[in-house]
Each structure stands twice: as C-alpha cells, then as structure tokens.
Amino acid sequence: IEAIYLKDYKKPAFSIESVNLEFDLYEEFAIVTNIMKMNKVDGNEKTLELHSTDLELVELYINDLKLKESRYIISKESLSVLNVPSEFTLKVVNKIYPQNNTELEGLYKSGSIFCTQNEPEGFRSITPYLDRPDVMSVFTTTVIADKESYPVLLSNGNKVDTKDRVDKRRSVTWHDPHPKPSYLFALVAGDLGSITDEFTTASGSNVELNIYCDKGNESKCYHAMKSLKEAMLWDEQKYGREYDLDIYNIVAVDSFNMGAMENKGLNIFNSAYVLADEDSASDANFMGIQSVIAHEYFHNWTGNRITCRDWFQLTLKEGLTVFRDQCFSADLNSAEVQRIDDVKSLRERQFVEDASPTAHPIQPKSYISMNNFYTSTVYEKGAEVIRMIHTLLGEENYRKATDLYFKSFDGQAVTTDDFLWAMQEASGIDLSAFKTWYHQSGTPKLKVEESFSDGVYKLTLTQVIPNAVDSTKQNPYYYPLKMGLLDESGEEILAQTLVVSKEREEFIFQNLKSKPILSINRAFSAPIIVEQKSAEYAFLMKYDSDSFVKYESAQNFAVETIESMMRGQEINSSFVEAYGHLLDLDIDLSYKALLLELPSVSTLMQRQDEVDFEPIYEAKEKLAKHLAVTFEDKVMKLYVDNHFPNVSAIDSLNMGKRSLKNRALKILAPLETPAIGKLTQAQYNESLSMSDRVVALDILENTFSDFALEALGDFYSKYKDQTLVMNKYFSILSASHREGVLKRVIELQNDEVYDEKVPNLVRSLIGVFARNYKYFHAKDASGYKFVADKIIEIDKINPQMASGLAGAFKIYSRINTLNKELMRVELQRILNTKELSKNSFEIISKILK
Numbered sequence: 001i002e003a004i005y006l007k008d009y010k011k012p013a014f015s016i017e018s019v020n021l022e023f024d025l026y027e028e029f030a031i032v033t034n035i036m037k038m039n040k041v042d043g044n045e046k047t048l049e050l051h052s053t054d055l056e057l058v059e060l061y062i063n064d065l066k067l068k069e070s071r072y073i074i075s076k077e078s079l080s081v082l083n084v085p086s087e088f089t090l091k092v093v094n095k096i097y098p099q100n101n102t103e104l105e106g107l108y109k110s111g112s113i114f115c116t117q118n119e120p121e122g123f124r125s126i127t128p129y130l131d132r133p134d135v136m137s138v139f140t141t142t143v144i145a146d147k148e149s150y151p152v153l154l155s156n157g158n159k160v161d162t163k164d165r166v167d168k169r170r171s172v173t174w175h176d177p178h179p180k181p182s183y184l185f186a187l188v189a190g191d192l193g194s195i196t197d198e199f200t201t202a203s204g205s206n207v208e209l210n211i212y213c214d215k216g217n218e219s220k221c222y223h224a225m226k227s228l229k230e231a232m233l234w235d236e237q238k239y240g241r242e243y244d245l246d247i248y249n250i251v252a253v254d255s256f257n258m259g260a261m262e263n264k265g266l267n268i269f270n271s272a273y274v275l276a277d278e279d280s281a282s283d284a285n286f287m288g289i290q291s292v293i294a295h296e297y298f299h300n301w302t303g304n305r306i307t308c309r310d311w312f313q314l315t316l317k318e319g320l321t322v323f324r325d326q327c328f329s330a331d332l333n334s335a336e337v338q339r340i341d342d343v344k345s346l347r348e349r350q351f352v353e354d355a356s357p358t359a360h361p362i363q364p365k366s367y368i369s370m371n372n373f374y375t376s377t378v379y380e381k382g383a384e385v386i387r388m389i390h391t392l393l394g395e396e397n398y399r400k401a402t403d404l405y406f407k408s409f410d411g412q413a414v415t416t417d418d419f420l421w422a423m424q425e426a427s428g429i430d431l432s433a434f435k436t437w438y439h440q441s442g443t444p445k446l447k448v449e450e451s452f453s454d455g456v457y458k459l460t461l462t463q464v465i466p467n468a469v470d471s472t473k474q475n476p477y478y479y480p481l482k483m484g485l486l487d488e489s490g491e492e493i494l495a496q497t498l499v500v501s502k503e504r505e506e507f508i509f510q511n512l513k514s515k516p517i518l519s520i521n522r523a524f525s526a527p528i529i530v531e532q533k534s535a536e537y538a539f540l541m542k543y544d545s546d547s548f549v550k551y552e553s554a555q556n557f558a559v560e561t562i563e564s565m566m567r568g569q570e571i572n573s574s575f576v577e578a579y580g581h582l583l584d585l586d587i588d589l590s591y592k593a594l595l596l597e598l599p600s601v602s603t604l605m606q607r608q609d610e611v612d613f614e615p616i617y618e619a620k621e622k623l624a625k626h627l628a629v630t631f632e633d634k635v636m637k638l639y640v641d642n643h644f645p646n647v648s649a650i651d652s653l654n655m656g657k658r659s660l661k662n663r664a665l666k667i668l669a670p671l672e673t674p675a676i677g678k679l680t681q682a683q684y685n686e687s688l689s690m691s692d693r694v695v696a697l698d699i700l701e702n703t704f705s706d707f708a709l710e711a712l713g714d715f716y717s718k719y720k721d722q723t724l725v726m727n728k729y730f731s732i733l734s735a736s737h738r739e740g741v742l743k744r745v746i747e748l749q750n751d752e753v754y755d756e757k758v759p760n761l762v763r764s765l766i767g768v769f770a771r772n773y774k775y776f777h778a779k780d781a782s783g784y785k786f787v788a789d790k791i792i793e794i795d796k797i798n799p800q801m802a803s804g805l806a807g808a809f810k811i812y813s814r815i816n817t818l819n820k821e822l823m824r825v826e827l828q829r830i831l832n833t834k835e836l837s838k839n840s841f842e843i844i845s846k847i848l849k
C-alpha cells in the first residue's frame with residue numbers, strides 16, 4: 001500500500017474538452033458509454049493512462065475505430081491506451097453493477113434510488129477517466145431507464161431533452177455548460193416525490209428550485225427549501241455571488257456516507273440533512289439542515305466555479321466554505337451561540353485529532369486514502385484559519401480580497417497559495433508568516449504571564465508549539481489575538497487585537513490606575529490553547545462584555561473546580577457562588593443554557609497526561625449533584641418559566657426557551673427524586689417538540705430507569721417507520737450509562753429497523769457506542785473487542801464507514817497503560833485482517849505507530 005505525496009504533483013498530460021455520457025440503467029447492471037474529446041498537453045506522452053477502478057470494459061474506440069486488445073492494458077486501477085494521437089475522440093463502453101455497490105462511492109443504489117457519490121475518487125468506478133480535480137470538462141449526460149420505476153432522471157446542469165421510448169424506457173439529457181472536474185458529476189434515477197419553488201437572482205435570472213425525496217416525505221422538505229433561498233440571498237449580499245444555472249436540484253437519499261455533496265446543480269444529500277418537521281426533528285436537526293444546505297450551496301462558488309488543483313488543497317474549498325456557512329448561521333441566528341457551538345465542536349473533535357497520531361496540517365503532505373482526510377482538521381481548523389485571515393484583514397479588505405479571488409481564478413483548479421495571494425494582493429497585508437498554519441499540525445499553546453507596577457501592565461506571551469507527529473520541531477505561528485482589559489469595577493478600559501508572531505514577546509500597556517483584569521482570546525480569535533495561571537474567572541463571568549470569554553471563564557472555572565476535586569479537595573464554594581449568579585442573568589436564553597453547561601468529559605480528558613475516565617466521572621457527577629441540591633428552587637423556576645406554553649415552533653424565542661428549560665431539567669436530574677422523575681416523564685408524554693422528547697427520554701434512560709422502559713417502548717412504536725427518528729433511539733441507548741449497555745447494543749443489531757448497510761444507523765448505534773467512554777473503555781476490553789469486530793466486518797462492506805469507526809481508537813497514545821494494552825491487542829487484530837481496506841489500514845497503522 002503506497003502513499004501519495006503533494007511534492008510529487010505533476011500537471012495532467014491530457015485535457016478533456018468535452019464528455020458525452022450515456023447511462024443505460026437496468027435492475028442488474030448498467031452500461032456506461034463515455035465519449036471524450038481529448039487533447040495531448042504534453043507532446044511527449046504516448047500513453048493515455050486513465051483511472052479505472054475494477055471496471056468491466058466492453059469496448060473501446062479511438063475516432064470511431066474499435067481498438068484491438070493489443071492497443072490497451074486494463075488493470076484493477078487503470079486503463080492505459082497505447083500510442084494515442086495528439087487530438088482524438090475516445091469512446092469507452094463499460095459495464096457496472098450499482099446494485100452490488102455497498103461502498104456507496106461511484107454509482108450505487110440507496111433503496112430503490114440510483115445515485116452517485118464521486119468525491120474524491122468515485123468517478124473512476126463509473127467509467128475510465130482522468131479522475132483528478134485539475135481536469136475540468138463540459139459534461140453532457142443522457143440517463144435512460146424504465147419509465148415506470150424511474151420516472152425522475154437527473155444529472156448536472158440544465159435539462160435539454162426528454163424522450164419517452166417505445167420500449168417503456170425514458171431518456172433524459174442534461175447539459176452542464178460550466179467546465180467541472182469529475183468529482184462534481186452526479187446522476188439520480190428514481191420514483192421520487194418533490195417540492196418546487198423559485199428564486200430570482202439579483203441580476204434578474206429565474207432559477208427553478210426542486211427538492212426530491214422518497215414519496216410521502218414531501219411535507220418534510222420545506223425547511224430545507226427555505227434554507228436554500230436564505231443561502232442564495234446571503235451569498236449575493238455578503239459575497240456578491242449569484243447562482244449560474246436555470247435549475248438547482250437537491251435529492252435526499254437514506255444511504256449516504258457523509259452529510260451531503262455539492263455536485264454542480266444537483267446536490268445529493270443524506271436525508272438527515274433535508275427532512276424535518278416539528279414532530280420528528282429536534283431543534284438541532286433544523287439548525288443542522290440550515291447550515292448543511294447553505295454549505296453545499298456556497299460550494300457553487302467556493303469549490304465548483306473555483307476548485308482544487310489536487311486533493312491536498314481540500315481545505316481551499318472546505319475551510320473556506322465552512323467559514324462561510326458558520327458566518328451565515330451566525331447572521332441568521334444567535335451569533336454568540338453559533339460561535340460557542342463552533343468552538344465546542346472544534347475542541348471536541350479537532351483538538352482531539354490534533355493531539356493524536358493521526359494529526360495532520362490543514363494541508364496534508366501525504367495520504368494513503370484521500371477519504372480519510374475529510375477531517376475536522378481540514379474542515380473546522382481550516383475554517384478557523386480563514387477566520388483569522390478575516391480578522392487580520394478586516395471586513396472591508398476581506399471582501400475586496402474574495403472579490404479578487406473570484407475574478408482571478410473563476411473556472412480554474414487552484415491552490416491555497418493562490419487564495420493567499422488574493423488575500424495579500426487586495427489588502428496589502430503581508431501573510432507570508434501566516435502560511436505556517438497550512439503546513440504544521442498540533443494545537444499551539446500560548447502561555448500568558450502578567451505583571452503590573454507603576455501604572456504599567458506587561459503581558460508576556462510565550463508560544464509553546466507541539467512537535468509534528470514525526471517528532472520534528474515546528475515553528476511559532478502568526479495570528480490575531482483579540483483581548484481586552486477591565487478595571488476592578490468591571491468597566492472595560494481597552495479592547496484591541498494584538499498580532500502574535502514570535503516565540504516570546506511582550507506587550508506593554510501604560511498609564512493604568514490599578515492592575516487590570518485581562519480578557520484574552522476574545523471571540524476565540526485564534527484556535528489555540530491559552531494557559532494562564534490564576535485567571536479571574538468569577539470576575540470575567542460577571543463583567544466581561546465578550547460573550548465568548550464569559551462562557552470560557554465559566555468553563556475554565558468549572559474545569560479548575562473539577563480537577564481540584566479529582567485531587568481530593570472539597571468543592572470550591574466560589575465556583576458554586578459564581579454558577580449561582582449565572583442562573584440570575586437576563587440574557588439570550590440559548591446562550592444562558594450554554595453558560596450553565598458543565599465541561600464535557602472530553603474537555604477534561606484532553607487535559608490529562610494519562611487519560612483515565614473514572615476520576616473524571618466521579619468528580620463531575622459529585623459537582624453536578626451539589627449544584628442541583630444547592631440551586632434546586634432557582635433551577636426549577638427556570639424550568640417552569642420556560643416550559644410553557646407547550647409549542648413546537650422553531651423560532652428563536654421558542655428554541656431558546658426549550659434549550660434553557662432542557663438545561664434546567666438536566667441540572668435537576670442528579671437529584672434523582674421521584675418528583676423530578678415524574679416531571680421528566682410528563683415532559684416526554686406531553687411535549688409537542690422532538691427536542692423535549694429526546695432530552696426527557698435520555699434522562700429517563702440514564703437516571704430514572706423505572707420509567708424508561710415505558711417511554712422507550714412508546715417512542716419505538718410511534719417512530720419505528722421513520723428511520724431518521726430511530727437514529728435518535730439507537731443513539732440514546734448506545735450512549736447510555738445504565739448497566740448492560742453493550743449487551744443491549746449487541747441485541748439492537750437484530751432489530752428490524754437496524755441495517756448495517758445504512759451509515760446513519762451504524763453511526764447511531766456503533767459509532768455512538770464507541771464514544772460512550774464508560775463502556776467502550778471498559779476494563780475487561782469488551783467494548784474494544786466489540787468495536788474491533790464491527791470494524792473488521794464493516795470494512796468489507798464500506799471501508800469509509802469502517803475507518804470512521806476506527807477514529808474512536810485515536811486516544812490510544814494517551815490512554816492509561818491498562819487500557820492501552822487492551823486497545824493494542826484489538827488494533828493489532830484489525831491490522832492483521834486479510835484484505836483490510838487501505839482506509840482502515842491507514843488509520844490503524846498510524847494509531848499503532
């Protein structure tokens with residue numbers, strides 16, 4: 001198994017002017033006819049080498065002349081055509097078996113729907129091609145299938161022809177005028193329901209908008225449609241980007257490896273990011289749909305019009321597009337909550353990855369399977385990097401710079417250096433020192449020291465840079481650091497953005513009356529870990545004007561308190577008092593719910609030198625119980641004040657009320673009194689919202705098991721026909737801390753609803769279990785054994801899904817010696833499996849190194 005290196009990049013030797021594809025779809029197989037107009041770019045190249053994964057070749061022509069077998073070589077991974085002229089038309093006919101495709105890459109079937117997933121390298125399992133993002137071509141696609149079973153036939157671009165044939169088959173032709181790489185090609189065929197709408201662009205073009213889904217689900221598509229129109233308008237207003245085809249189609253399918261895919265004019269979505277109504281979707285689901293719909297739409301400019309030269313540049317489109325979708329969600333909802341949620345997710349996933357043996361720069365240097373690099377580092381840390389550029393340039397310069405980027409590179413496949421060039425060129429700001437962020441891995445730390453005398457406040461900042469995975473030393477970073485100083489009455493004296501650029505540097509602030517209180521890394525302006533001794537957490541929780549630092553201080557104070565308890569100390573009463581003040585704040589309700597949340601187990605675990613979960617649980621549970629007892633009355637009042645009226649509306653006020661009310665219920669649960677049990681049960685039975693139901697069900701499962709069975713039974717019987725809702729059911733049971741979880745998870749695999757071929761279900765049952773620290777890390781190795789068995793089994797069906805599950809073992813290098821040895825045995829067992837996919841091989845071998 002060989003790695004591919006960025007340093008080996010070579011330009012393609014051939015270009016493809018146009019592609020004409022014809023798909024003849026049948027129940028057992030499909031015939032693909034691919035006619036490419038090709039040109040030699042490198043005159044010396046005699047052989048045309050096309051990517052081709054396990055394809056069955058039927059026939060091959062050059063300029064209408066059928067080629068003899070001596071003119072080409074077909075192997076497992078390529079089709080080489082010998083002695084090609086400098087300009088020619090190549091026609092390839094091949095046969096594929098979408099019905100047997102369980103990897104969900106290329107052309108496959110999700111239930112009865114034919115669909116495709118080609119990013120990054122799926123197209124080569126459809127037809128031989130130069131399957132690399134820097135080969136862009138104009139596609140015309142004809143899809144032919146039985147008219148009754150597959151009345152809807154879709155591909156990229158605009159529909160140019162429909163023919164109903166005498167043999168009961170229908171043929172539809174699509175033409176996409178925008179040159180694109182093969183990874184953006186898409187095809188859908190099915191008997192689908194749909195909703196339709198329209199959007200008029202700023203310059204007056206009318207765009208037809210369609211969302212397709214399984215028949216019967218049409219009523220669940222309206223939130224997605226609303227989100228699409230919001231995204232279209234936002235991109236015009238914020239980036240000056242208009243849509244560029246007559247039609248925008250979205251199709252929801254159940255079997256999908258990730259969230260969604262931005263294929264030109266034909267997005268294909270995991271149905272979890274399209275379908276929602278107030279009875280079946282939680283508030284988080286509604287928000288998730290809004291952001292993923294927007295993300296895929298934004299790719300039309302950042303990804304499709306301007307694409308990546310090679311896959312090492314993935315963050316060029318993903319980091320930028322995530323940043324764009326985060327800003328969109330912040331503009332449409334609560335900006336402070338959005339920022340905190342984004343940081344939370346970065347820390348829970350990306351910081352953990354960055355501290356593991358699979359850490360990599362946002363622009364990796366090598367890969368074995370590109371599928372393994374759709375990571376939170378490339379996506380979320382990549383978005384933080386763009387956010388820092390935005391902060392360094394300021395809103396106005398940033399807009400000038402993105403305008404220049406679009407103008408300079410439209411229709412091209414480019415690199416992150418090209419992007420940085422535009423940022424520099426338009427703003428006049430030198431970003432050469434900033435580039436380090438693209439090439440180094442690991443989360444940088446910043447040590448903060450303060451001194452004060454004679455009215456002079458000195459801030460000494462020292463960067464602590466982790467080594468790369470191969471132990472080489474890495475360099476200090478260049479970044480914006482937003483900060484503020486407060487006087488002792490809580491008034492802000494100063495707010496500014498420092499630029500940190502050296503390993504160690506001092507910042508001096510003069511003419512101060514007394515020692516100020518520091519508020520640092522406001523708005524989380526840089527993705528770093530701040531280390532500050534004796535910070536004034538309680539003070540900042542009370543007075544800081546920065547909503548992020550306020551939250552951060554509450555979290556840090558709680559972390560400090562829990563860690564002192566883990567060392568055997570009593571509960572810090574000042575923390576308890578500060579927490580009490582939070583309960584009284586009259587602020588945005590969702591934000592308040594966040595302030596009241598205790599730090600996650602993952603946050604606490606990331607701070608341990610040798611990870612052990614038991615002491616974390618014990619201390620955290622003790623603190624939670626103490627807070628519940630101390631503030632029972634106040635929290636109950638919060639609950640009651642926000643529980644009524646019983647509505648399911650998804651406006652921001654009602655969503656805020658629900659999130660605060662549910663936080664209150666979670667705070668009260670550790671009391672374990674019959675009264676709280678009854679209250680939770682009543683919430684489950686009476687609430688009209690899925691958010692409320694799921695929170696109640698989770699609390700019943702974990703704390704009031706006497707009531708749980710009835711509620712779980714009720715939930716199952718109500719929703720067993722809605723797979724998306726059943727994901728919630730499986731997740732609650734897999735994440736449970738109740739006795740016997742593993743046994744139940746094993747049994748649930750036999751449930752009629754569960755299907756190992758559907759990634760959403762595997763993620764909610766097995767994936768969630770692998771993140772259930774209590775049972776996954778059980779000291780008898782039962783959790784590790786089970787997950788390892790599943791990885792081995794699923795690797796044969798869907799390698800991408802298997803290597804995703806393997807991520808749970810990333811903590812290996814940092815876990816305590818007992819667990820480490822137990823993990824090692826299982827990891828080795830996976831690695832010894834015959835014909836292990838390169839996806840799983842890459843992840844597991846890195847972890848074990």
Ligand code: HT7
Nearest residue numbers: 117119120257258259260261374
């Ligand atoms: N650009 C897409 C990345 C992707 C993907 C999507 C669905 C299934 C498999 C996939 N492999 C890679 C998703 C996005 O960032 O929008």
Ligand code: ZN
Nearest residue numbers: 295299318321
């Ligand atoms: Zn994306």
